[in-house]
Amino acid sequence: MSSEKEIIKALEKVTHPEKKKNIVELGIVTEVKQDVDGITITIVPERSNDPFISSIKSSVTRVLKEELGNDTVIKEIKVQPRTIVPKQAAKPNNSLPGVKNIVAVSSGKGGVGKTTIAVNLAVALARKGYKTGLLDADIFGPSVPIMFNARDYKPEVRREDDADKIVPLLKYGVKVLSIGFFVDPADAVVWRGPMASNFLKQLITQGDWGELDYLLVDLPPGTSDIHLTLVQEVAVTGAIVVSTPQAVALADAIKGISMFRSDKINVPVLGLVENMSWFTPQELPDNKYYIFGKDGCKKLAEEMDVPLLGQIPIVQSICEGSDNGNPVALEDSLSGKAFAILADNLVDKIDLRNRDQEATERVKIS
Secondary structure, three states: OOOHHHHHHHHOOOEOOOOOOEOOOOOOEEEEEEEOOEEEEEEOOOOOOOOOHHHHHHHHHHHHHHHHOOOOOEEEEEEOOOOOOOOOOOOOOOOOOOEEEEEEEEEOOOOOOHHHHHHHHHHHHHHOOOOEEEEEOOOOOOOHHHHOOOOOOOOOEEEEOOEEEEOOEEEOOEEEEEHHHOOOOOOOOOOOHHHHHHHHHHHHHHEOOOOEEEEEEEOOOOOOHHHHHHHHHOOOOEEEEEEOOOHHHHHHHHHHHHHHHOOOOOOOEEEEEEEEEEEOOOOOOOOOEOOOOOOHHHHHHHHHOOOEEEEEEEOHHHHHHHHHOOOHHHOOOHHHHHHHHHHHHHHHHHHHHHHHOOOOOOOOOO
């Protein structure tokens, strides 16, 4: 019977295909047990959807028999999900002390599917066990209520500690507030800038958000007073910019990245999300048609030195899910998995940002 030390030494010969390091060095082997029935190995991958887990399990079995003898009995190789506690920036948000990370979801122009990305990303984070909120700050075109099938939701306002608190909708594990909950869907929202900014402040500060790991803020397209209001009101952990691969959209995405990186704003850009990367017909799931161009955001990400967080295709189910209030991120389909990967990548980038950079300061603009 081999010792635990011998088993671990053997496991050091199993290399993660992507990380190029052995699984012991990576820290994903969390337990080694041996009894009369054989060896039990527990593996906790860094990502819940690690595509190399099956390969790693096969390599573990092969290497243990090679190193410890062909008569070695592997009783079980367990794969358990990693419990991740999101890291919080050093200085808490003064307006929202219970919220660990605030992420601005933006786009340079309209029509690129920014809200679709924000909604499905929020749902994907909630499905992974994170406490997640979504604030629809697209004051003039709120479509979040449609995507959550909550057109008729009217938030309760309750009195707490001599202050009014607005109770968010809780659906699919996400706390949601939108101006769309307060206005008639048939009415156009015609507000001057200060009026819109004041309403956004109310949703931020009076929302009963409680404890959240991530609060996503769906901003209006372009750059506006709403963007300035957000960064003045709270310390934004970072921003993601949504674009299509089309040259016109990319030109506006550059402006969005530049705005967040400007000296006055100084909010870290966590990455780009390429939406409508290709079209895949439902009846031809293996076919890709690059109708807006190929890899536009990938090239821009390299030029601007920002990560590419994900590429989301045009798929009928994504459009249908947005229209009927059942986000595709609820499914374990290929489209649902694309948003799960996007959520993993975002979490990784936020953790790196909080580890390596100072906390964002609230912007003071005179």
